Amino acid sequence: MASNKKTSEETDAxxxxxxxxxxxxxxxxxxxxxxxxxxxxxxxxxxxxxxxxVPSADANTLDDYEEGTFTPTLGDGTNNYTLSFAEGSYTKIxxxxxxxxxxxxxxxxxxxxxxxxxxxxxxxxxxxxxITYSAWIGSFDGLDTTATxxxxxxxxxxxxxxxxxxxxxxNAAATNLAANSSSASGGIQLSGVYRT
Amino acid sequence: xxxxxxxxxxxxxPQTGNVGVGMKKQVLADDGVTVLSxxxxxxxxxxxxxxxxxxxxxxxxxxxxxxxxxKTEDRAxxxxxxxxxxxxxxxxxxEALEAEAAKA
Numbered sequence: 116m117a118s119n120k121k122t123s124e125e126t127d128a129x130x131x132x133x134x135x136x137x138x139x140x141x142x143x144x145x146x147x148x149x150x151x152x153x154x155x156x157x158x159x160x161x162x163x164x165x166x167x168x169v170p171s172a173d174a175n176t177l178d179d180y181e182e183g184t185f186t187p188t189l190g191d192g193t194n195n196y197t198l199s200f201a202e203g204s205y206t207k208i209x210x211x212x213x214x215x216x217x218x219x220x221x222x223x224x225x226x227x228x229x230x231x232x233x234x235x236x237x238x239x240x241x242x243x244x245x246i247t248y249s250a251w252i253g254s255f256d257g258l259d260t261t262a263t264x265x266x267x268x269x270x271x272x273x274x275x276x277x278x279x280x281x282x283x284x285x286n287a288a289a290t291n292l293a294a295n296s297s298s299a300s301g302g303i304q305l306s307g308v309y310r311t
Numbered sequence: 312x313x314x315x316x317x318x319x320x321x322x323x324x325p326q327t328g329n330v331g332v333g334m335k336k337q338v339l340a341d342d343g344v345t346v347l348s349x350x351x352x353x354x355x356x357x358x359x360x361x362x363x364x365x366x367x368x369x370x371x372x373x374x375x376x377x378x379x380x381x382k383t384e385d386r387a388x389x390x391x392x393x394x395x396x397x398x399x400x401x402x403x404x405x406e407a408l409e410a411e412a413a414k415a
Contacts, residue, residue, distance in 0.1 A: 166351075167320065183351030184336075186372040188365065195364070201372060205353070235365060237353040239329045274327050276355035 181207045185237040187216045189303075191229035191294035192277070196220040200302075205237045210311045212238050219302040220257070226294035231258075231280040233269070233305070240309045242273040250278050250307030257301015259292065267292060271309045278307060312347065313339040316378050318385035319351075321392050328358040330396060332389060334369075336378045358400065362393050 164180045171178040185203040189196045200219040205212055216233060240248060250269040258267050259282070266283040280292040320333035334352040339345060354369050356362050366389075370380040381389075 181351055183353055184372070184376065185353045186365075186369045188368065193359070198368070200375075201368060202375070234357065234360075235354050237355065238331065239324055239327050239355060276329055276357050 248309035257298035
């Protein structure tokens with residue numbers, strides 16, 4: 116049977132008043148908030164951020180948080196598929212955007228051979244060296260894997276609002292997945308993370 | 312209760328030419344003024360994007376989520392802003408082409 120007896124540390128923490136706990140945290144050097152700020156935050160339902168980001172150049176400062184939805188597109192960058200369902204959601208934490216999307220198409224329209232891409236991500240990605248940003252597919256129907264079932268690899272480019280699709284090849288460079296190679300109808304569910 | 316979708320922000324990114332459109336999906340009290348709750352919706356318009364087509368897609372998506380199309384007045388402001396941005400883009404492009412021609 117589990118003991119109900121509190122440890123000495125738990126007893127000590129419970130014995131402290133709110134202000135004393137704040138001072139204890141501050142003296143430990145774990146946070147840089149003032150007591151007034153902490154009291155405000157403790158009284159609210161969570162930590163509020165301004166709806167418009169106030170960017171900080173300090174790499175140790177969390178300066179943004181936002182949850183929302185976005186409307187993705189699918190096509191060759193000029194000609195879009197006809198989508199019966201296009202839904203995206205995102206959460207931005209600092210400079211990281213975590214996103215999820217579900218797209219179902221009923222026609223590929225007049226999409227050409229240019230690389231298939233999902234457009235209209237909620238924010239523009241940043242350029243950090245040569246880094247591009249990984250995304251991953253949960254499931255799909257109607258993408259051209261070829262008869263050898265090559266893996267489809269999505270990634271978000273730099274300075275971009277689009278997620279591009281490549282097809283893996285055995286011991287060879289990946290191929291751009293042509294937007295006009297998809298089936299007449301299909302669907303894809305994918306997620307990713309990128310930096311702004 | 313009433314619902315509406317407003318454009319909250321129009322963000323111009325000079326480095327990429329992208330235009331970010333930040334919207335708010337709001338639920339209002341019966342007085343039509345008091346905001347009971349609001350959620351964000353975003354879309355990005357890269358250069359060359361058919362903005363009218365993209366905003367139509369946004370409106371369809373908003374409808375699926377139970378919100379009306381973007382407020383007409385806000386949409387007019389966006390269209391005006393996009394028109395001005397396109398004019399600036401064209402002017403910058405012409406300037407760059409002239410500079411290239413002068414070098415040659």
